[in-house]
Amino acid sequence: MKQFITVLLVIFFLIAPLTASEGFSLIFDEEVAIEKESSPAFDISGNLSTGMNTFVDIDNPLKSETNAFADLSFSLNYTHPFLGGNVELFLPALEEKTPTYKDIIKELSLSYYLPNGKIQAGYFIHRWGVVDTARVVDVINANDYSSGLSMDQREMKISEPMILTQLYFDKSQLELIYKPIFTPIQIATEGRWNTIPDISGFLTINSSTDFLEPNIKTLEYGSFGTRYAISLGSVDTAIMYYRGYYERPGYKYTFTPALIPPFDVTSVETIYTKMNIIGAEANYVTGPFTLAFEGAYYLSEDKDGTDSTLYNSKLSYIGSLSYMIGGTTSYITASYNGSSIFDYDDTNAMDVDATSGPKQDHNIIVGFHIPLFKEKLLVEAGLTYQIPTQGYALLARLDYTLKDDITLSLNGNLFGTFDNNEESMYKNWDSNDLLSITLKYQY
Secondary structure, three states, rough: OOHHHHHHHHHHHHHHHHOOOOOOOOOHHHHHHHOOOOOEEEEOOOOEEEEEEEOOOOOOOOOOOEEEEEEEEEEEEEOOEEEEEEEEEEEEEHHHHHHHHHHHEEEEEEEEEEOEEEEEEEEEEEOOOOOOOOOOOOOOOOEEOOOOOOOOOHHEOOOOOEEEEEEEEEEEEEEEEEEEEOOOEEOOOOOOOOOOOOOOOOEEOOOEEEEOOOOOOHHHHHEEEEEEEEEEOOOEEEEEEEEEOOOOEEEEEOOOOOOOOOOEEEEEEEEOOOOEEEEEEEEEOOOEEEEEEEEEEEEOOOOOOOOOOOOEOOOOOOOEEEEEEEOOOOOOEEEEEEEEEEEOOOOOOOOOHHHHHOOOOEEEEEEEEEOOOOEEEEEEEEEEEEOOEEEEEEEEEEEEEEEEEEEEEEEEEEEEEEEOOOHHHHHHOOOOOEEEEEEEEEE
16 A cells, blocks of 8 residues: 555656646746756766865874875766756765765756756755755755764765656745655764764673664655745745654664663664654845744654654754845854754663753854955854753865865864763764865866
8 A cells, every 4th residue: 555655646746747837937946947958968067186184183283193085076967958967976085984875976867847847856965944054944865974064064965866846836836855765864883973872881782682674775664745935025935844754763772681781782673763844944135134944843653752762753943144244245144053852751761862962952053154365265164052062063164266276275173062071972073173185176
């Protein structure tokens, strides 16, 4: 029955645009902008980068760990009056970890253009939300935290297979998304970017422990969503619904009873939580100011919050204020991000919510983007401060254009906490302060 319903959904997404009215005059997202060419055309672009990363040892700088890197990325775009193709690949070299297809493929898709929209299918990244600093309704693609944080949120997204239908009307837009399989969050389980809580004092995992993983590459783990955007005067707003699985895994431990810990774990079963996500966003521009808001309610399959292996329902929100400096392309932005987990139980050490973060999470995020010297020098920085744990992350970058196609970049990341008694991702990454220099050739 589930397979039959899935087939019906796919058929609906494919035929729905054929019955919609023609004509559109407003497109909300630059990702979906359509340019009709009079004849087929190919466009190839990309960049070649090389440089060095240094993880700074503040106590003994001479012992700082330094690694060389080199990578190649390129994009191939094919445009036709009714068909478009997009290929975006990232080919890393001199990397510590072995890259997988998730690291390499950023986009591999085909688009069929309709009089009032398009159908896109393949591997790609599609984002919801309007806030620059962070997005709580950006739930389509899973996140990648295996190499820390990036100032470019898209760089942390994992490309996934999906079918996207977009329809445009006079002042509104409708999106329908179907993902046939599920992709979870990507995190490091060892090394400097490890974010897994230490359970060695409570549970013992050894070579005899069985690890049980569900088959998430089946239609049973498919998901779908819809988003409706409309312009109301000077306000652009949208509502959305997404039914799928929460990207973070939960774990069910079976262990040998004993009088005192640590207990021997006999099996670890990975479990993913079904979620219904209802969201809304709004964007308002007045003069040099831009106000934006996003809110999302996550309704868990564990509605009463009694199953410690499933994530509870929660409410997430973010509001931001940006200011564009007159006569320039420079801007500064500040936002407040919060979330509240319902039925939170911090007395159960095995509860997945208690091990993933605080019940009430609040973050202040500020950033700026300032081009100087006729845009030859670009200065960018972003600071995140997590109020409950007093953890922080500072990301900064300087780009200097040596020639039109050659850029020299200096990047710096600083992680830490003002309270060592509070656990947080930023505390775990306290020794990951990073300086890197990059030389990039764009073609």
